[in-house]
Amino acid sequence: MATIELKAYTASVRTDMPELVGALRDVLGAQLVAYIAGVKETRAVRQWAEDDGRRPQPKQEQRLRLAYRVAALLLDQDAPRVVQAWFQGMNPQLDDVAPARFIRETDGDDAKVLAAAQSFAANG
Template identity: 60%
Template sequence: MSPTTPGLRAYEISIRSDVAELVGQLRELLGAQLVAYLGSVTETRAVRQWAEGVRKPPAEATRRLRLAYQVAGLLAERDQPPVVQAWFQGMNPQLEDSAPARLLREGNPDEVGPRVLAAARAFAAVG
């Protein structure tokens, strides 16, 4: 992989960032409500606390948030945050008309992760 591989930088950030930094960056890209949804919490206060490092999300939520950042970061290489947010929430024909955010929240990351990433790469390629 070369340094210009689409999504490589987002992947590196998703792996190397501590949880607070990752959540803060994800909140900037997706907004606090969508991050809360992806993290399976009902209040954006939890997202703020995660971003401030006051508390940590559960391990499974952290795994999903890292994956969500990888996808969001890849999309943000070409599009502005409102487009990235819309992509996460919209029905996606490459994902059997499911919203990527819903798949990431409800599905097994090992199963849905590659599908969501492939759909994001396809969207970024035509963007």
């Protein structure tokens, strides 16, 4: 598990934003990525995924990198539909808050959502 976690972390840091957003969009869908980033329209997600110089704000980028890290960790064992369901479903380790909402609303509490993802991956 530690190797998977390290790979997920490394990928979340090294991946360029357009590629990262595109990969997240492929797994989670544009609406969920927009929700996590805190934007109202999926157009922003599309623009970030295109390499035209537009980038998310720093807080949005932090959320997206965390979501990418979590998705990479979960994708090691689960299909994209399971990962998408995990992001959307109520999670008992996050006080019954969906991980997508938790990431969006609790900037800076990365450890809690990572622990929930690691637990799911270990027990999945």
